[in-house]
Amino acid sequence: MYDIATRQRAVALHEAGLTFSQVSRAMGISRYSIRQWTTRITPSPSMTAECPVQCGELESGRPRADYAYLLGLYLGDGCISRGRREVYALRIACGDTWPGLIDACVHAVGAVMPSNKVHRVRAPGCTSVVSIRAPGCTSVVSNSKHWPCLFPQHGAGPKHLRRISLMPWQQRIVAEHPWALLRGLIHSDGCRITNWTTRTVGGQIKRYEYPRYFFTNTSADIVHIFTDTLDAVGVQWKVTQRPSRAVDVSVARRASVALMDEHIGPKY
Incomplete structure (x- = not known):
């Protein structure tokens, strides 16, 4: 500068x-x-703004709940790429099926970095499974030299091939706003579905439906962040290992699902 x-x-x-x-x-x-x-x-303001992380703490005045939600989105479907003049682009991939999710992502990015513009980039599609430019996807994009400061988990290569751990200041924010982080993780790599089964009652077959939550990720570290946060809010969960090495975390107990519905709910 x-x-x-x-x-x-x-x-x-x-x-x-x-x-x-x-x-x-x-x-x-x-x-x-x-x-x-x-x-x-x-x-421009985005180039001269001071680092939002000062003395091991998120700058006062920046909404911590919005940051926790954005952290969940980043860990699930986000990436940071370096551009020209030390400027980095944060990209969060959002499915077009859920326009409310895209709006929530745009709001969180703008709240965390109010001096920077937020763009919605409609992806035309691609052949790479790794790329976030997939059919039916809109990337929420914002440029700043400070995105790596806000998300020190940034690094070369896929997240599941490198160590992912929260910094102490991030852990404090998650402890204050655990549901915001969980909502971001569910909105990125999770879902709420309705399962059903049948039982014979009084000679008649009856259908029963019950909701449950799933979270799927290949990074063991990110899965641990998710399950540790579930433990902190009193949600019971189970883990299933896929042959592809991805891990499914399911929440099916009625009381736990009710708790998730109260604070998260389905994507919209």
């Missing part, structure tokens, strides 16, 4: 007759930056 005086000096040299290349060589600044300064000399 260059201060205003440096920017003004570079623009003044250009206005005095030097080409962008000449100013670049004289000051050791890229021609791209100098050209940008001739149209906007002040940095």
